[in-house]
Amino acid sequence: MSGSSSDYSFDSGPVQTSCADIVLRTQLASPNPAVIAELGVGDILTIHLLSAVGPLQALTADNVVAGAILTSNPALLINCINNGSEFQARVLSINGGDCQISIYCSNR
């Protein structure tokens, strides 16, 4: 079975929500405790793609890594970023060392 591009044009890429409309609520992975301790609900983080395979990182205004983005489908955001979309995340809650965020497109 071929998954590579063919005359049939079946492999047109993932069918997904428009990048501009994505809102992803999730949590940070490998959170940096020192950075999390300085965050508050409502703070805005910038989503940064470290390499072609990720990880996706959440950066503070000072460009310090707060943590990585834990999501079941990192390719969703990576494809959007590769196509020019930019994302930010709003801190929803901080509970101990866990930080929940809401990711959204910032250049729609």
Add this chain to the structure above:
Amino acid sequence: MRLQTNHQLTLPWVVSKQNVIDETDLWKDLNQVIKHFPNENQELLPGLKWGFCYQLYTPAFWKLQYLLNSFSVDKNVHRISANITEEIVLCILGGYGIPSEMGMMAFERFKNEELIRKGVSFEMVSIALNRPFQVGQTKSIRYRFANQKAKYIHDFLNRNDLDVIPEHDDLSLRNWLMTLKGIGPKTASWITRNWLRSERVAILDVHILRAGMITGFFSRKFNIATEYYDLENKYLAFCKFLEVRPSDMDAIIWSYMKKNNKLALNILSSIT
């Protein structure tokens, strides 16, 4: 075909009217599991580290995908057809060079026109496969290699041992399938995995091969024609140490790689 069947327990994303994907409850359940993943620098296999589960295509990423996309224990979970004969025809139609969607359209035509039967004529099979297929409202496409595949299907359905296909043992079935014209180790493994949920075969198509090269359980240079079984052993070892069922892991990897085909190609071109 590696279709998502009704037996697969898929991730129930909660999507609101504003296209909100809410995974917060998901991680509440899985946090403890993820925290017990091996350290990212620990080796799964010699030279292959676990990596982070939130980074694409690491072993830890595939382990997480396995946990998120579990299959039922039903032995028939990967079967697509009602019987082994249909499964074989379907896999011949969906084999090398044919996208899965095209293969499925051809199979549906064969079923609708009752062509999957002993003794079917070459003429009938060839006519069915050479007729254009309608895609959408305006597009019409032709099945590639129609005459060659028609010959393979005709030869199969006119064998005199169709009543004694060895379904009792997975490797016996695969060996028998490889006596069929047009079926090599990949298609034979595919049928065997589908029909018997075999955990002793690997379906090394382009998506699994790319995943292997990117993740690192395959080297970046190999000859699939001469090294199929060596690569299969590497895939099975990868699954063994990841503690996942090879049959299910294949379906999960294939689906993710196919959905993100362009991304995988870009990544592969940057590393090879």
